Amino acid sequence: MIDRLAIFGATGDLSARYLLPGLAAMRAAGHLDDRFQLVCSDRSDWDSERFRSWATAQLERHGDAWPADARKAIAASARFRRADVTDPAAVASAIAGEGPLAVYLVLPPALFSRAVSTLDQAGLPAGSRIVLEKPFGEDLGSAVELNRLLAEVVAEDAVFRVDHFLAMTTVENVLGARLANRMLEPIWNSAHIAEVEIVWDEHLALEGRAGYYDNAGALKDMVQNHLLQLLCLVAMEPPISLGERDLRDRKVDVLRSVRPLTDEDVVHRTRRARYRAGRIDDHEVPAYVDEQGVDPDRRTETFAEVELELDSWRWSGTRFRLRSGKALGRDRKEVTVRFRPVPYVPFGHSGEVLPNVLRFGLEPESLTLDLTGTGSRARTFAPLALTARMATPGLPPYGRLLLDVLTGNPALSIRGDEAEESWRVVEPVLSAWSRDLVPLQDYPAGSDGPSRE
Structure with a gap:
């Protein structure tokens, strides 16, 4: 099991309403422990302390079904790195660390291809996984091209084109x-x-x-x-x-x-x-x-x-x-x-x-x-x-x-x-x-x- 998750586009509605509460639920159910690391990035001029404060407030608002100690642990596990997903150096800094990680792209579909290319240039660790929110591409042509790019970076079984309806x-x-x-x-x-x-x-x-x-x-x-x-x-x-x-x-x-x-x-x-x-x-x-x-x-x-x-x-x-x-x-x-x-x-x-x-x-x-x-x-x-x-x-x-x-x-x-x-x-x-x-x-x-x- 991978114990590092990087979210690009981390201060948006999806993180607030679903990803952070989902992680709190996993912590409460015993699926995550103190080894888990949450790396959050976007172009906001924030630091880790401000992000943790924001995450705490969002978890209280959207994740109150889960115990307070689980919510607190998820907020405490987070660190924030300002990064533009088209900047290889900034992305490399954000994902730096030991071992593979899962990279969750909470981005507009138009940015997917550029973000995947940037991850490749930034040196995505072996064994890592890439997660993309829907819609996957903007039309058939862009979906075909995105599949081609992903295949150059990770294996197909390491690509998660997620649809929460299936969960x-x-x-x-x-x-x-x-x-x-x-x-x-x-x-x-x-x-x-x-x-x-x-x-x-x-x-x-x-x-x-x-x-x-x-x-x-x-x-x-x-x-x-x-x-x-x-x-x-x-x-x-x-x-x-x-x-x-x-x-x-x-x-x-x-x-x-x-x-x-x-x-x-x-x-x-x-x-x-x-x-x-x-x-x-x-x-x-x-x-x-x-x-x-x-x-x-x-x-x-x-x-x-x-x-x-x-x-x-x-x-x-x-x-x-x-x-x-x-x-x-x-x-x-x-x-x-x-x-x-x-x-x-x-x-x-x-x-x-x-x-x-x-x-x-x-x-x-x-x-x-x-x-x-x-x-x-x-x-x-x-x-x-x-x-x-x-x-x-x-x-x-x-x-x-x-x-x-x-x-x-x-x-x-x-x-x-x-x-x-x-x-x-x-x-x-x-x-x-x-x-x-x-x-x-x-x-x-x-x-x-x-x-x-």
């Missing part, structure tokens, strides 16, 4: 439900499943992230990575094992089976929109174009929906709908599997017999099965929902992710060819949207999203 217990929930249950495994195919909807709708608006989000948008921020990863878990063939090669091979197979979208497909099977001023709960939300740091001319979408089909024996005829939106009236974060209706109900009844629906709640994590049961009167039907709350995992998603990085387990990270295939899926959408083949709708903040026109 949720949703991975076990989805795979366990479909592969370890006799009643589900035989019907997990297009003969029985009409549609799978993968949704990440949130009431949060921009929340000060214009610097990143306005250059990405909902399609790149959520669909190209997070939601396609969930698609892979739902649709992949049963792997021989959950080991690195078997699991990732089957995920790549799914992405390769996605039917390429033509311009006409994009027009009829995708939607994009951005929020205008509205009200969410008890506060007013300005229009996206009026948020600080937003360039209205970019026409960045805050809502994206894409309908895909898979060319495979198992899934021919099943629709897969991927959707994500910001500033909506309610959080809806789930994978919904809609089964086909029974072909015939052999006795008279009143009331509608609804198709069965299986829902995997993502946040909070839950499992719900919608059935049809008997109503209060004879020969009537009524909906019946069976719901289970998932056990709280020992580590939060970023804690599990960091544990995999430090122990060298890449099974839940994204392999290079998988990242490229994900871009292949969405590039026709990006191209058509850039040519305005699909109108940019709008929707009031706090609503259910854009209307279907």
Whole structure:
């Protein structure tokens, strides 16, 4: 296990909300001890004392679920080095020390290639690992080039293209439900499943992230990575094992089976929109174009929906709908599997017999099965929902992710060819949207999203 972690871009929101609390959770669970060293860098004119003070405050704010002594130990383990990731000398100073380390790049995608080259010039120690936050590249061409650069610096199994969705217990929930249950495994195919909807709708608006989000948008921020990863878990063939090669091979197979979208497909099977001023709960939300740091001319979408089909024996005829939106009236974060209706109900009844629906709640994590049961009167039907709350995992998603990085387990990270295939899926959408083949709708903040026109 590597006991040194270097974070470049360390004073940002990701570190504050997720990485530092994830490390505190690992410390509380006994995965980290006093040998652990945290090296934090960015271009801020800070010193170690100021960073530790900032880290302490962020851990109190975002990591209060973990014991105070664990939070204190993580803050105390940190040292800060001012460094520009394009300056080999500054980076060499930041990563100096004995033995390998894990380097976590919390940077805009446009800086990934330069940062990887700089790490190589700075003399990255043998056995080190490189961690990259999504999105991996900005398009297919940049992803291919970044993969080439990474291959010159470290081995593929030392590259962690992370997606914290894969560190949720949703991975076990989805795979366990479909592969370890006799009643589900035989019907997990297009003969029985009409549609799978993968949704990440949130009431949060921009929340000060214009610097990143306005250059990405909902399609790149959520669909190209997070939601396609969930698609892979739902649709992949049963792997021989959950080991690195078997699991990732089957995920790549799914992405390769996605039917390429033509311009006409994009027009009829995708939607994009951005929020205008509205009200969410008890506060007013300005229009996206009026948020600080937003360039209205970019026409960045805050809502994206894409309908895909898979060319495979198992899934021919099943629709897969991927959707994500910001500033909506309610959080809806789930994978919904809609089964086909029974072909015939052999006795008279009143009331509608609804198709069965299986829902995997993502946040909070839950499992719900919608059935049809008997109503209060004879020969009537009524909906019946069976719901289970998932056990709280020992580590939060970023804690599990960091544990995999430090122990060298890449099974839940994204392999290079998988990242490229994900871009292949969405590039026709990006191209058509850039040519305005699909109108940019709008929707009031706090609503259910854009209307279907």
